[in-house]
Amino acid sequence: MPVTTRLPALLMASALLAPSLHVNAADAPPPSHHRPSGYQNNYIEFQPRGLLDLLKWKRDASRDDLPKPPRTPIPTVAPDAAFIQANARAGVMAMQPAITWIGHATMLAQFGGLNILTDPVFSERVSPLSFVGPKRAVAAGLTLGALPHIDVVLISHNHYDHLDDASVRALARQPGGPPLFIVPLGIKAWLAERDITNVVELDWWQSHTVAASVGAVEVVLTPVQHWSGRGLNDRLKTLWGGYAVFAPDLHFFFTGDTAYSKDFKDIRERFASRQTPEKGGGFDIALIALGAYEPRWFMSAQHVNPAEAVQIHLDVNAKRSVGIHWGTFELTDESLDQPPIDLAEARRAKAVADADFFVMAVGETRKLPKRPR
Numbered sequence: 001m002p003v004t005t006r007l008p009a010l011l012m013a014s015a016l017l018a019p020s021l022h023v024n025a026a027d028a029p030p031p032s033h034h035r036p037s038g039y040q041n042n043y044i045e046f047q048p049r050g051l052l053d054l055l056k057w058k059r060d061a062s063r064d065d066l067p068k069p070p071r072t073p074i075p076t077v078a079p080d081a082a083f084i085q086a087n088a089r090a091g092v093m094a095m096q097p098a099i100t101w102i103g104h105a106t107m108l109a110q111f112g113g114l115n116i117l118t119d120p121v122f123s124e125r126v127s128p129l130s131f132v133g134p135k136r137a138v139a140a141g142l143t144l145g146a147l148p149h150i151d152v153v154l155i156s157h158n159h160y161d162h163l164d165d166a167s168v169r170a171l172a173r174q175p176g177g178p179p180l181f182i183v184p185l186g187i188k189a190w191l192a193e194r195d196i197t198n199v200v201e202l203d204w205w206q207s208h209t210v211a212a213s214v215g216a217v218e219v220v221l222t223p224v225q226h227w228s229g230r231g232l233n234d235r236l237k238t239l240w241g242g243y244a245v246f247a248p249d250l251h252f253f254f255t256g257d258t259a260y261s262k263d264f265k266d267i268r269e270r271f272a273s274r275q276t277p278e279k280g281g282g283f284d285i286a287l288i289a290l291g292a293y294e295p296r297w298f299m300s301a302q303h304v305n306p307a308e309a310v311q312i313h314l315d316v317n318a319k320r321s322v323g324i325h326w327g328t329f330e331l332t333d334e335s336l337d338q339p340p341i342d343l344a345e346a347r348r349a350k351a352v353a354d355a356d357f358f359v360m361a362v363g364e365t366r367k368l369p370k371r372p373r
Ligand code: ZN
Pocket: 157, 159, 162, 226, 227, 257
């Protein structure tokens, strides 16, 4: 067929094709975790507990005088500022993969040539009001001013102990320009209200590639079982999640807040082909939320206990894990120092070596082996 006669036929075919593709896309059912009013978990139909349950929890806690004060002080060390700053500037080839615990779910992670902060909270309280609500028991391991230039901020969800207004505003104003904020669906608009626009918003399993100086670092939002909301009228309206971050020198996983669910076996399966033994194996480090688990009747659908945290460590195929989300803010009935005690028992029960699932002192830096390549 000569070109002149073939062209109209092609155009007609493409004209037929285009609308049908469009219609197909529009007809595709939305992902099952998308709901008209917001989002849901994969494996339970979650409803935040109501006021009556909250009152029962608080009445019981008050009767039993919970949480008890910690028996031992939360471990803290002075940060190794010289190492952190030098490492921050080392560039991707010379950078030593390392994590520094700032407290609660806030971790400075240095790998892939990037300085990454998880759920930055530097404020004294995690509450809608600055003068009430859970107060910091231990000073932040690094002050905002002591941070190196942050490239990427990962936000897991919008609860106050993970998304802190003052901290994200301060980071957006850091010298040298704002970091890239990577957030679950719905949080971009909240940041835009604060004139923070350097934001990438992800759905579960969507990824964003950060172009580091050499090589690329891929950030994937993963499902976990939790919920969201900062007030009474926005429950489940923005998404929550964990993050898998793949850099040539480190595979990193961060649970955010989560209950135990099959999502973690799904995560292992999803990434299995890039984590075969020949390719360096599973996650080099997993940051797993350890605290905020008592009483179980109230917390088990939204927060793991240490036994379940160890199961997540096994499920996601982490070479080593660190327990975070404890020791900083008194949120629930267990003592601030209880999570590592329960973790030790859980490790023994599942025959996990002490070094494979550890806790850190606030301010401490752990250097991590580079991923073989
Ligand atoms: Zn939460």
